[in-house]
Amino acid sequence: MALADGVNRAMRRVPIGPLYVSAFAPAAWWLWLAVGNRLGADPVATLEHSLGLTALQFLVGALAVTPLRDVTGVSLLRFRRMLGLMAFWYAAMHVAVWVSLDRQFDWARITADLFKRPYIIVGMAAFLMLLPLAATSFDAAVRRMGPVAWRRLHRLAYAAGLLAAAHFIWLVKAWPPEPLIYGAVMVALVGWRLLPRTRRTRRPVATG
Amino acid sequence: MLIKTIPRLRPSDVTPRAAWMGRREMMTGIAGLAAATLAPGRGRAAGITGRPSPFSTDDAPTAIEHVTGYNNFYEFGTAKEDPARNAHTLTTTPWSVVVDGLVANPGTYALEDLYSTDSLEERIYRLRCVEGWSMVIPWVGFPLAEILDRADPDASAKYVAFETLVRPEEMPAQRGLFQPLDWPYVEGLRLDEAMHPLTIMAVGLYGEELPNQNGAPLRLVVPWKYGFKSIKSVVRITLTEEQPPTTWNTLQPREFGFYSNVNPAVDHPRWSQADERVVGEGLLAGRRETELFNGYADEVAGLYAGMDLTKFF
Numbered sequence A: 001m002a003l004a005d006g007v008n009r010a011m012r013r014v015p016i017g018p019l020y021v022s023a024f025a026p027a028a029w030w031l032w033l034a035v036g037n038r039l040g041a042d043p044v045a046t047l048e049h050s051l052g053l054t055a056l057q058f059l060v061g062a063l064a065v066t067p068l069r070d071v072t073g074v075s076l077l078r079f080r081r082m083l084g085l086m087a088f089w090y091a092a093m094h095v096a097v098w099v100s101l102d103r104q105f106d107w108a109r110i111t112a113d114l115f116k117r118p119y120i121i122v123g124m125a126a127f128l129m130l131l132p133l134a135a136t137s138f139d140a141a142v143r144r145m146g147p148v149a150w151r152r153l154h155r156l157a158y159a160a161g162l163l164a165a166a167h168f169i170w171l172v173k174a175w176p177p178e179p180l181i182y183g184a185v186m187v188a189l190v191g192w193r194l195l196p197r198t199r200r201t202r203r204p205v206a207t208g
Numbered sequence B: 001m002l003i004k005t006i007p008r009l010r011p012s013d014v015t016p017r018a019a020w021m022g023r024r025e026m027m028t029g030i031a032g033l034a035a036a037t038l039a040p041g042r043g044r045a046a047g048i049t050g051r052p053s054p055f056s057t058d059d060a061p062t063a064i065e066h067v068t069g070y071n072n073f074y075e076f077g078t079a080k081e082d083p084a085r086n087a088h089t090l091t092t093t094p095w096s097v098v099v100d101g102l103v104a105n106p107g108t109y110a111l112e113d114l115y116s117t118d119s120l121e122e123r124i125y126r127l128r129c130v131e132g133w134s135m136v137i138p139w140v141g142f143p144l145a146e147i148l149d150r151a152d153p154d155a156s157a158k159y160v161a162f163e164t165l166v167r168p169e170e171m172p173a174q175r176g177l178f179q180p181l182d183w184p185y186v187e188g189l190r191l192d193e194a195m196h197p198l199t200i201m202a203v204g205l206y207g208e209e210l211p212n213q214n215g216a217p218l219r220l221v222v223p224w225k226y227g228f229k230s231i232k233s234v235v236r237i238t239l240t241e242e243q244p245p246t247t248w249n250t251l252q253p254r255e256f257g258f259y260s261n262v263n264p265a266v267d268h269p270r271w272s273q274a275d276e277r278v279v280g281e282g283l284l285a286g287r288r289e290t291e292l293f294n295g296y297a298d299e300v301a302g303l304y305a306g307m308d309l310t311k312f313f
Helices: A002-012 A017-023 A025-035 A043-072 A077-102 A107-116 A118-135 A139-145 A147-153 A156-171 A177-194 B017-028 B030-038 B082-089 B144-151 B191-195 B247-251 B297-304
Strands: B096-101 B107-110 B121-128 B133-143 B159-164 B186-190 B200-205 B219-221 B234-240 B275-278 B287-289
Touching: A002 A077, A017 A025, A017 A077, A025 A043, A043 A077, A043 A156, A043 A177, A077 A118, A107 A118, A118 A156, A139 A147, A156 A177, B121 B200, B121 B219, B133 B144, B144 B191, B144 B200, B144 B234, B159 B191, B186 B191, B191 B297
Parallel strands: B096 B234, B133 B275
Antiparallel strands: B096 B107, B121 B133, B133 B200, B159 B186, B159 B234, B200 B219, B275 B287
């Protein structure tokens, strides 16, 4: 495990604060392009889709931390809170763009969509599940809830991940590969947790 | 089967570009100017112009970079930018079209023999995509009825079936593991829809030859139906008695009907069709209310008199 240990040692020296800042860089860049009307033919859709896709990617990252440690011994646990929170923030911006720029605060149609459109229902459900996770992400909340209750609550991330992937698959026409790949990855990451603990404990990595 | 022909002289071969561009500018003002400045220099930008048509909308045409850069043409990939990126591989000369089925005069036509340049009109049409966005596009084309009249449909002919080219070596999404649709892409119209004067075969766009990503060299345009009905790069037109299979309807029958008339009151099962984002209007433009038959109700509503548009969606 020399390699994994080396990676872990190096990772411990990475400061978290700047990572938060850089994780917002894509959003800032798109906003910059949007203000200059350089987001292409359908800028609202581009912005909306980019934010949603990034949220999904951070969610994949957060859910990959444990399987990655189980399989390779590399622990990114220090970064998991950041990954999860960024998933939440990008999902929040995604929803905000949908409500404001896309739906123009047309509450009648927003409400209708929230009740009638399965892909919007599961997408909103995924976002709502991230809310309590973000709200209990700081250290004091973990202390106050106790580790057992906190961990139980944060299993919502699995459901949020699956619903977010379903949301993506559900909104496209035909079967383009990208949403299917995200769906498969999400199923694998959540399915990993269902394996018996003995099957998924850390095993040695080949170094040669 | 492809029939080799000597390309017929186009008006642009004998008319100085400045002269016909001048005519265009008079006709379409700013739009023509924009086309001249922005038309992608792909090397074969031969002009194709047509008479102005009373069927044209007064709405301002969508910028050419969006019309030619934001496309659904799944043979070249499923992303909107894919067709513009990949369609340059398509060879469109020579091009022949089979007209067959229940007609007195079946035949295989070289593209040049399919229409007369005298019959070309500029039709500025709204286009509404089933996905919920729209554009305004200055097509150059001729009525499909001209092809059908010449073919002389039998009395038993009730439908017209269309087929897109299958050429995997030039259409990347027709080869490989992930193929989004079954090929060939097929579409269909009822004969009266096909004969309607609004229904055209387009060969040009913004006063130039149709770019590959827009369905070169010959595509259907049916402005009151969702965009996917307007099949691209057509190689076969077949008159049938039975309603022909159509690609999206075959893939997801509950979601995409044979008729697929634009109708704000009939939602797609997964999303609303009540409104649309107008392409090129920017970040703050909001949505436009979608109109029944995409605003062409005065012209085409009669085709569907007495029909339940919710059932025949």
